[in-house]
Amino acid sequence: MGEFLRVFSDNRSIFVDGFLTTIQLFALAGVGCLVVGTLLGAMRVSPIPALRAFGAFYVNMIRNTPLTLVFAFLIFGTPKLNVNLSFFTFASIALLAYTSAFVCEVVRSGINTVPVGQGEAARALGMTFTQVLSLIVLPQAFRSITPPLISILNALLKNTTVAAGFAVGEAGAIQDILSELGEKRTPTLLWITICFLGLVLPLIVAQRALERRWGGNR
Amino acid sequence: MTTRRTATMLGLTTLLFGAAACGAEDETASPATTQPGGAPGTNKAAPVSDKCTSSGATFTPATGVDVAGSPTFTKIKTAGKVVVGVKNDQPNLGYKDTDGKRCGFDIEMAQLVASKLGVDPAKIEYKDIPSANRETAIKAGEIDYYVGTYSITDKRKADVAFAGPYFIAGQDLLVRKSDTAITGKETLKGKKVCSVTGSTPIQKVREEALTEPANISEFKTYSECVSQLVDSQTDAVTTDDAILKGYAAQIPSQVKVVGKTFSVEKYGIGLPLEDKALRDKVNDILAESFTDGTWQKIYDGTLGKSGSPAMPPTLERY
Amino acid sequence: MGGQPVTSVLYDMPGPRARRRNRAISVGASLLILALVAYVLWRFEATGQFEALRWKQLTLPAVQRELRDGLLATLKAGGLAAALALPFGVIAAAGRLSDHRLLRWPATAIVELFRAIPLLILIFFFYYVPLDYGTSIPTLWALVLGLTLYNGAVLAEIFRAGIVSVAKGQSEAAYALGMRKGQVTTLILLPQAVRAMLPTIVSQLVVLLKDTALGFIITYPELLYVGKQIGGRAVYGFPYIPTYLVVAAAYISMNTVLSLAANRLERRTRRSFKTTADVVPPPQTGDAVGGV
DSSP states (O other): HHHHHHHHHTTTHHHHHHHHHHHHHHHHHHHHHHHHHHHHHHHHHSOHHHHHHHHHHHHHHHTTTOOHHHHHHHHHHHHGOOOOHHHHHHHHHHHHHHHHHHHHHHHHHHHSSSSSHHHHHHHHOOOOOHHHHIIIIIHHHHHHHHHHHHHHHHHHHHHHGGGGGTTTOOOHHHHHHHHHTTTTTHHHHHHHHHHHHHHHHHHHHHHHHHHHHHHHOO | OHHHHHHHHHHHHHEEEEEEEESSSSSSSSSSSSOOOTTTOOOOOOOOOSSSSOOSSOOOSSOOOTTTOOOHHHHHHTTTTEEEESSSSTTEEEEEETTTTEHHHHHHHHHHHHHHOOOOGGGEEEEEEEEHHHHHHHHSSSEEEOOSBBBOOHHHHTEEEEEEEEEEEEEEEEEETOOOOOGGGGGGSSSSSEEETOOOOHHHHHTTTSSSSGOOOOOOOHHHHHHHHTTTSOEEEEHHHHHHHHHHHSTTTTEEEEEOSSSSEEEEEEEETOHHHHHHHHHHHHHHHSSSSSSHHHHTTTTGGEEEEEEEEOOOOO | OOSOOOHHHSSOOHHHHHHHHHHHHHHHHHHHHHHHHHHHHHHHHHHHTHHHHHHHHHHHHHHHHHHHHHHHHHHHHHHHHHHHHHHHHHHHHHHHHSOOHHHHHHHHHHHHHHSSSHHHHHHHHHHHHHHHHTOOOOOHHHHHHHHHHHHHHHHHHHHHHHHSSSSSHHOOOHHHOOOOOHHHHIIIHHHHHHHHHHHHHHHHHHHHHHGGGGGGGGOOHHHHHHHHHHHOGGGOOOOOOHHHHHHHHHHHHHHHHHHHHHHHHHHHHOOSSSSOOOOOSSSSSSHHHHOO
């Protein structure tokens, strides 16, 4: 047991650095994918065929591609396009691009749960597009969007470990570093799991609470 | 709608495969053999071929070999073949080309040992063992011995035995051919450095603060690092110079090895822990190759093509 | 998803001015997208991605065989994991639905635990822990076991939601007729639930197949790993892009075919009269995200 605790305390800085990077990736990609995902959702329901087609194409491509391949393209493809950003930025973009496809679908189905009559009534009353969106549609869609959204963010948090394979030193890379230092992998992995559970648990608890309160729209 | 999607996807796939198929009409221009000394005159479009070429050293199986008291040798003799653990992605060191042929410095050392043990090198069974599994594979008897940039460390000696060293490597830097700014580890400040995730060389870079932490990148394979180097996404690849030389020998017009080595890694042949008889025999084989010129011939024909010379090391028997 | 609905909640029926505006935006957007695609293709061309040398490897039969073997390895891992995850899911779901607390709590704990741990870490556990203790397990099994536990836990949730979604009246009537719980479950609930669950299960299997791509991190020679190796050959100019394009095409085709099967199943279930259960949605969309 003492040995187990020692593995953590000796290498505390490595753990902290790794998980700090994880949280940073999560925060950046999380906020970004919510924005981009909503945009994509708006595109998919818009009356403009070109935007609808692009949104549908993007979502279908991404949903059928492994996340690791999205990463690989970004890390090895974009330099050819003369885009030179840090690997951290690339990782955030990869996670963002991947997750926003799923956010898009949730937002789209959420918007579609609001009865058409609500929108028609609002427009009949003379509300503008923005008013309809912000006062009528989004508040009602919120209930059915939020729990799946939290679970998507949950998955995003876990997906950040994939960045370990692509030059970003976050939680998934910790065990490689520590084993080169001579630590046994079992306690290392156990500690990584514990830290992850610590991060993931609040999200799961929040999601369950919300589902129970709002009865789950599905 | 969904059928249209399928059609698009299948169309894309066929297109890509078709493009691949028509991609290569006149590419027979790649030179099949390399000039000794790593001639840097080739242009970017026709680099050294991927095809495995041996150094030219021949290995005739010895006859009447016996290693008394070696269970591993008995196993080899009865099986009539030898199972060797190797790497498959280190050019000119432990490499498997697109035809499935193996070549490289480590491979030929393995062939040398096999032939002196009385086994025809053509009968060697190669197993690709990743670094993490080396000790386990030897202990389990999955392989008879391991030759693949295997550094001798006291920690590992608790699990396996080593014959050698047969090569002294050290941490070094691979940079672009045109780069004159980086000449050694002191000149890395402000430059981007790449290596394999968590490997000892990159940890050394971190510990000694040879460059800023933001400039360090780690990938799963060296090839990815070298590719990033060629694309100017990173400025230096760091690991054992043996591995770097292998790449430099493959694409000498694009990269080069610089500086002096700033660590010492002794490569040994991994053997079962308790088999002293075999260890002594392999050490004898190595000693012989150092003096009769075989080692030099193997080196010059593989890693030596990078342009950096080397000499046989001193054995450390125990 | 064929045509656009006549009115949607956000957008009104477009009048003549709106139609003109929409058409203008449509043309503008299309041009923008085409310009982007053209830029990407141009940059690829400029850096020689379409050079014959970079695609040469893909014409060699040996390399094509490597790719094919990678594909087979992916399918093998996916198939094994699917075959193991399904029974695991069934048993875990049965545990969660049990009346006995002794069965229910451990089952719930297991399911929640395996859904909270990142899949990559699970795979690491299976691969590296045996090494600590002197044995090794083949990379295939480390991958398969990790996938099994994670997707099995998700499938358990799907199964549970499926059984629960069968209208209560069915089970009430069955109990009223004097059936025991076991009979109710196997004769009444399961047959109806299975039809409802099928599309979601297939979607989860798509996720499982995509997740095999994590195998490259522990050097299991699946399709992405093989692609990396092929792309990493310096002599051919580090053809990562061409190789990844081919690999992406393979994954997208495989998964599209599976997703189509799922869609078709979903449509047929909705039209069927044999079940009162609604098609079970993915229990939590997050698990369909896959990746880890």
